[in-house]
Amino acid sequence: MNFETLLLSIEDGVATITLNRPEVLNALNQHVYLELIQAAEQLANDDEVRAVIITGGEKVFAAGADIRDMAMAGALDIALADRPSAKALEIIENMPKPVIAAIAGYALGGGCELSLVCDVRLAGENAKLGLPEITLGILPGAGGTQRLPRLIGAGKAKEMIFSGDFIDAQEALRVGLVNKVVPTEQLLAEAQRLAKRFAARGAVALRMAKSAIDEGLRMDLQAGLQYEHQCFSLLFATQDQKEGMEAFLQKRRPNFQGK
Incomplete structure (x- = not known):
């Protein structure tokens, strides 16, 4: 299956989904989410795939949603929208095999929310994570207000969401938002090593x-x-x-x- 906004590779039982919109820092729009749905459904039903990695490469994971898609929307537009983002994140979260987020650079807004539905998060030393929606007059709308407090506790989640501030990789490790921090150039190799370890299990x-x-x-x-x-x-x-x-x-x- 060919994608316009993603790269998909499978090797030794490990599938790697790479977000591929470098010109907009891998911003997430409806087309990306629709392709994530297709890719996630394909991998969930492929018995040869034992583990999945989601990454954006060494420079950026995903710098949030594409604001151009939302700037002129009204409340009714948002309320009645199809929400492919919710479906994509639900499928990834419920995939019957381990999913690892390999986070380099920015993982902001929707990018951070995408990482939250993964089972394990690895961060490169250059990673910056945050939910800056409050600075746009909105709140995280793809699960951030629900998944982040469950992961790191309500107090720290509220601090991040209310301020919209970013945290670096070491702070993300300290609060439990990521499992491990590695040199950025070793990030994908470390994710592959861990994925292959999972894939070797039953x-x-x-x-x-x-x-x-x-x-x-x-x-x-x-x-x-x-x-x-x-x-x-x-x-x-x-x-x-x-x-x-x-x-x-x-x-x-x-x-x-x-x-």
Whole structure:
């Protein structure tokens, strides 16, 4: 599948989606989101793909939404819009395999919100993250007010959203917005290393683990524990569980088949 605003490559079970609008710092518009929907649906249904990386390259991740698309909109226009952004982010967030954001340069507004739906965020040393919508007289409208507080806590999220200020990679690491900071020139290699590590694990167990975490966060603790046990039990009906435990007992590497 060919895209106009994205680059997509697949190698050794790892898919890499690269935002490709360098002339506008990878600003996100409806066309980008529609192509993200297509790419994410394709990868979600491809059994050969075990992990996904989303990046914008070494210079910029995504410098927010394309303001030209919104400047003349009215309240009714926004309320009745199709919102491909919401659909794209939902599909990525619920993809049944690990998704890693490799963030270099600016990840602002919609770009920051895109990173929030990924399972793991790696940042280059040049990364700057923020939700500056308040400086435009609006608020983060693609999940920022909901996902950011759940990730880093309400207090720090409110500080970032109310001020619109950016934070650098080290501050993002300190508050838990990113998992790791690496030299920018090593960012994609580090993301690929981590993705291949995930890809080597049992695909069914990964899917179940991701579901147990994400669904559990939407439940109270007791319901979450029950859901975790259901996921745990179901894995004992898989070939991967038998292979994993046999390999452990035989002191060899498991050969998971994703079944």
